[in-house]
Amino acid sequence: MERYFWHMSPRQADGIACVVCGADFLTTKITSVPVGRSPADESQVYACQVPCAAVIAKEAERMAREMRTAAGIDDADATDVADGADAVFSVDGHFGSLLRDLRALAGAEALLATTDDISTVRYLLGLTSRHAEAAMIRARLVLARTKEE
Ligand SMILES: [Zn+2]
Structure with missing residues (x-):
């Protein structure tokens, strides 16, 4: 995915901590999934598969809805x-x-x-x-x- 994440800690930007909750993937057994990139160097960043990836997906859905509403279009016109x-x-x-x-x-x-x-x-x-x-x-x-x- 090409979404950028901003205001990350160095560990989040390095892909070893969740971009949502900050959980450390090196010291925990949490399963991580790629969710976007660091704007600094385009490197992949990650979130906990459960529940943080779902939080990002929900946010993306809300943003898409807001954008369609702001643009005056429905899904069929997108x-x-x-x-x-x-x-x-x-x-x-x-x-x-x-x-x-x-x-x-x-x-x-x-x-x-x-x-x-x-x-x-x-x-x-x-x-x-x-x-x-x-x-x-x-x-x-x-x-x-x-x-x-
Ligand atoms: Zn997390």
């Missing part, structure tokens, strides 16, 4: 992000998605400025990193597409 060169600037194209990411970032900024609850701050930072990453990818896609024309 198509690959690389589809349709002529749709770059349409509401449902990369440019529309980019604008939604930027709005999400502006919203996160407003909430971060007024929140001091640590779990809310962490949630907002997670949201920020996801939307910032998506915005970067979409901005580059739009740049690449517009250069060709």
